[in-house]
Amino acid sequence: MIKAVIFDLDGVIVSTDHYHYRAWKALADQETIYFDEEINNRLRGVSRMESLEIILERANKSYTEDEKVALATHKNNIYVELLDQLSAADILPHAVELIDALKLKGIKIAIGSSSKNAKKILKQVGLYDTFDAIADGTDVTRSKPHPDVFLVAAEKLQIDKTNCAVVEDAEAGIVAAKNAEMLAIAIGAATLSDLADAKVEDLLEIVPIVK
Ligand code: BG6
Numbered sequence: 001m002i003k004a005v006i007f008d009l010d011g012v013i014v015s016t017d018h019y020h021y022r023a024w025k026a027l028a029d030q031e032t033i034y035f036d037e038e039i040n041n042r043l044r045g046v047s048r049m050e051s052l053e054i055i056l057e058r059a060n061k062s063y064t065e066d067e068k069v070a071l072a073t074h075k076n077n078i079y080v081e082l083l084d085q086l087s088a089a090d091i092l093p094h095a096v097e098l099i100d101a102l103k104l105k106g107i108k109i110a111i112g113s114s115s116k117n118a119k120k121i122l123k124q125v126g127l128y129d130t131f132d133a134i135a136d137g138t139d140v141t142r143s144k145p146h147p148d149v150f151l152v153a154a155e156k157l158q159i160d161k162t163n164c165a166v167v168e169d170a171e172a173g174i175v176a177a178k179n180a181e182m183l184a185i186a187i188g189a190a191t192l193s194d195l196a197d198a199k200v201e202d203l204l205e206i207v208p209i210v211k
């Protein structure tokens, strides 16, 4: 029985993909590293430093750990400045309607995001006080596909992991949900995952799944 739904944030509740892309692209251009949408797709759900490692696969020089931290910080500075433009208009279709429907059924809702900017994003779009719990990149050291962020969310909600469903747009997130022994619901790019328990095209399709 599902008592809580844990949502990934980027690409499920809020559309931030294009801002991530622009910030990584600016960094890649500065370092003259090839970067495109396909590489960007591999960054979905993955932590900032792991994303940087994926981008640096195309670099023709090697970077020290300190240089890598500086690059990731630079990317984040660009990204955070872009996030100032975020508003309720960037909330993904039917996210608010789904949240309302789940609340009506007495189902708890949480965020389980790899991002260290999750709280800023939620504030920007006006959803900061909407969730019963927020677990994000500041709560864990191991990012998705490790289950940690979802387990922290369940713990904050005080709901057993086996009573939780996860909504994810990233393969890494679907794997993380299964590693957490939760029901994994895929949307967007994650629907390509063989591990997903359910696949939806629209967030509102989740209502009957968790009833
Ligand atoms: C995830 C995104 O939610 O957060 C990834 O899907 C991103 O693309 C990751 O790399 C970490 O985000 P941040 O905001 O901490 O750099």
Ligand code: MG
Binding pocket: 008, 009, 010, 011, 012, 044, 045, 168, 169, 170
């Ligand atoms: Mg995502």
